[in-house]
Amino acid sequence: MDIMEEENHKKYKVYIRETSSYFVYNKEN
Known part of the structure; x- marks a missing residue:
């Protein structure tokens, strides 16, 4: 269970x- x-x-x-990172990348462009 723990694993x-x-x-x-x-x-x-x-x-x-x-x-x-995906959202940040799209914002930048």
């Missing part, structure tokens, strides 16, 4: 970072 939680948390953080 799954950790994995989900990591994926979530990566997703947030990707989404943030």
